[in-house]
Amino acid sequence: MSSADLDGTAAGEAAQAAWAHVEVSRHPDRPYSLDLVQRCLDDFIELHGDRQGGDDAAVVIGLARLGGQPLAVVANQKGRTLEERGKRNFGMAHPEGYRKAQRLFTLAGRLKLPVVSFIDTPGAYPGVAAEERGQAWAIAQTLEAQLALPTPYLAVVIGEGGSGGALATLLADSVLVLEHAFLSVASPEAAAAILFRDAGRKQQAAAALRLEAANLLEWGIADEIVPEPPGGAHNDWDETARLLRPRLEARLQELTSRGFDPARRRERYRRLDGLFSA
Amino acid sequence: MAISPAYARPRTADSGFTCGACQRSFPMAQAAGSLYVCPACGHHSRISAHERIRQLADKGSFQEWDPELAGRDRLGFVDTKAYVDRLAEARQRQQLPDAILTGAASICGHPVGLASFDFGFLGGSLSTAVGERLARAIERSAAELRPFVCVTSSGGARMQEGVFSLMQMAKSVAALHQLAEAHVPFISILADPTMGGSIASFAALGDVILAEPKAMIGFTGARVITQATYEQLPAGFQTSEFHHARGLIDQVVDRRELREVLSRLLAVLGPSAVEGAGRLA
Numbered sequence: 001m002s003s004a005d006l007d008g009t010a011a012g013e014a015a016q017a018a019w020a021h022v023e024v025s026r027h028p029d030r031p032y033s034l035d036l037v038q039r040c041l042d043d044f045i046e047l048h049g050d051r052q053g054g055d056d057a058a059v060v061i062g063l064a065r066l067g068g069q070p071l072a073v074v075a076n077q078k079g080r081t082l083e084e085r086g087k088r089n090f091g092m093a094h095p096e097g098y099r100k101a102q103r104l105f106t107l108a109g110r111l112k113l114p115v116v117s118f119i120d121t122p123g124a125y126p127g128v129a130a131e132e133r134g135q136a137w138a139i140a141q142t143l144e145a146q147l148a149l150p151t152p153y154l155a156v157v158i159g160e161g162g163s164g165g166a167l168a169t170l171l172a173d174s175v176l177v178l179e180h181a182f183l184s185v186a187s188p189e190a191a192a193a194i195l196f197r198d199a200g201r202k203q204q205a206a207a208a209l210r211l212e213a214a215n216l217l218e219w220g221i222a223d224e225i226v227p228e229p230p231g232g233a234h235n236d237w238d239e240t241a242r243l244l245r246p247r248l249e250a251r252l253q254e255l256t257s258r259g260f261d262p263a264r265r266r267e268r269y270r271r272l273d274g275l276f277s278a
Numbered sequence: 279m280a281i282s283p284a285y286a287r288p289r290t291a292d293s294g295f296t297c298g299a300c301q302r303s304f305p306m307a308q309a310a311g312s313l314y315v316c317p318a319c320g321h322h323s324r325i326s327a328h329e330r331i332r333q334l335a336d337k338g339s340f341q342e343w344d345p346e347l348a349g350r351d352r353l354g355f356v357d358t359k360a361y362v363d364r365l366a367e368a369r370q371r372q373q374l375p376d377a378i379l380t381g382a383a384s385i386c387g388h389p390v391g392l393a394s395f396d397f398g399f400l401g402g403s404l405s406t407a408v409g410e411r412l413a414r415a416i417e418r419s420a421a422e423l424r425p426f427v428c429v430t431s432s433g434g435a436r437m438q439e440g441v442f443s444l445m446q447m448a449k450s451v452a453a454l455h456q457l458a459e460a461h462v463p464f465i466s467i468l469a470d471p472t473m474g475g476s477i478a479s480f481a482a483l484g485d486v487i488l489a490e491p492k493a494m495i496g497f498t499g500a501r502v503i504t505q506a507t508y509e510q511l512p513a514g515f516q517t518s519e520f521h522h523a524r525g526l527i528d529q530v531v532d533r534r535e536l537r538e539v540l541s542r543l544l545a546v547l548g549p550s551a552v553e554g555a556g557r558l559a
Binding site: 132133137141144148167186194196208209210211216219272273 | 347355356357358437440441443444445448449451454455474478479481483495496503506507510511512516521
């Protein structure tokens with residue numbers, strides 16, 4: 001059965017709806033992390049490097065304030081121009097990017113700063129050099145670092161949340177997802193290649209994976225869906241930020257005001273699928 | 279417990295065993311005696327979870343944990359076949375509820391928590407049930423101060439469970455925190471293949487990481503890398519030896535020596551040390 005065979009059927013409509021969601025999340029004019037950092041946070045100061053010999057531009061780290069509260073920030077960064085896309089590697093990090101994130105978590109723990117992460121990545125970079133330098137190990141260690149982070153941690157998926165690369169900065173106490181963003185075990189293209197041996201059946205794969213943001217809320221993986229301007233965030237960056245900022249502020253306030261314990265975060269991810277009683 | 283025969287005999291002819299690498303044939307008894315490592319070329323065939331436990335655990339010592347725990351089709355997933363049908367077939371064929379077997383065992387007299395992946399069960403992929411069995415085994419090992427030994431053979435995420443599969447990476451790492459807090463060692467053994475979400479979570483976090491010779495290990499599979507980047511793959515790319523040379527794996531160990539190596543590690547790291555008799559307070 002090809003995609004064409006699905007035209008006009010219920011399955012075909014589901015595939016089209018799921019694919020439309022993916023396309024908005026990847027819209028070339030969609031605000032990227034730094035566009036939202038600049039509009040939602042105050043006094044952003046970028047820091048550089050993993051302190052182990054690398055500075056991966058696909059991951060941005062820094063310090064900022066929100067409503068007077070100092071923060072540590074980590075973000076996937078895609079590029080908009082051809083040159084910047086190359087520099088940012090389309091938001092796909094090498095091991096140095098994940099180690100840069102780890103450095104930020106360490107810094108935040110030492111200085112008792114809450115962390116805010118912005119997620120927008122197709123996934124970890126699938127290349128030879130990344131594998132040679134321990135891509136899997138870097139991601140695993142970043143998962144560990146997030147679950148040990150001794151300060152409040154807020155994540156917001158603003159576009160694509162692809163696979164293990166997204167998970168590396170997602171394991172927060174509160175997870176927000178923009179209305180047209182998604183989180184997926186694999187890109188629809190990769191899933192289609194695996195499941196149908198045909199990357200062209202990406203629409204069908206997107207529907208089968210049920211990767212629309214609303215499902216994440218229903219399943220308890222996200223805590224809140226943040227609305228976007230009509231049609232999607234690409235239509236109005238300022239309005240997107242105006243809708244997002246108060247939600248970040250409220251969630252952060254909630255996390256910093258209650259007694260904070262990273263064991264609760266580990267418990268959240270231990271019990272997340274809700275299928276098994278303790 | 280009843281132990282099913284090794285399933286990893288896709289290349290058998292009659293009652294013989296044919297090596298998947300050099301294609302030479304051996305009587306099945308000889309292949310079993312060499313632990314399904316080719317007596318001629320040393321190729322390590324994939325083995326079932328049951329066979330792995332039979333090879334590593336002291337005879338009769340394995341007590342399975344959570345034998346009834348199984349998952350379900352959360353997404354109503356259908357690709358070229360319904361996921362429920364895939365699951366039912368795999369359960370029938372592999373005689374397992376899902377792609378991992380866990381339990382208490384001893385290795386040369388050293389008590390351990392033992393987990394063994396079954397690649398024949400949907401590629402040893404990470405389902406919610408696999409993640410839950412793994413997490414429970416880790417937690418129980420921590421509680422009982424048993425060094426945790428996990429043999430991974432897994433293609434990574436189980437696509438049919440979507441984002442729930444992805445979250446098993448987080449679940450396993452959350453569980454490992456308990457092992458660390460209890461100062462109980464985790465020995466991670468990487469068998470062919472250990473890819474994707476499995477190596478990018480628990481499997482890469484062993485206090486000691488061992489791998490079988492020439493196992494394929496990596497985040498992204500070679501085929502996907504070539505398709506995505508058109509890069510030339512270096513010789514021996516993503517083998518155990520490749521990662522060992524880059525400081526990512528402690529030792530590459532022949533399967534026929536694995537029990538002995540584990541025994542020596544456990545003698546240093548094992549229960550007496552866990553209870554504080556040897557290690558710093």
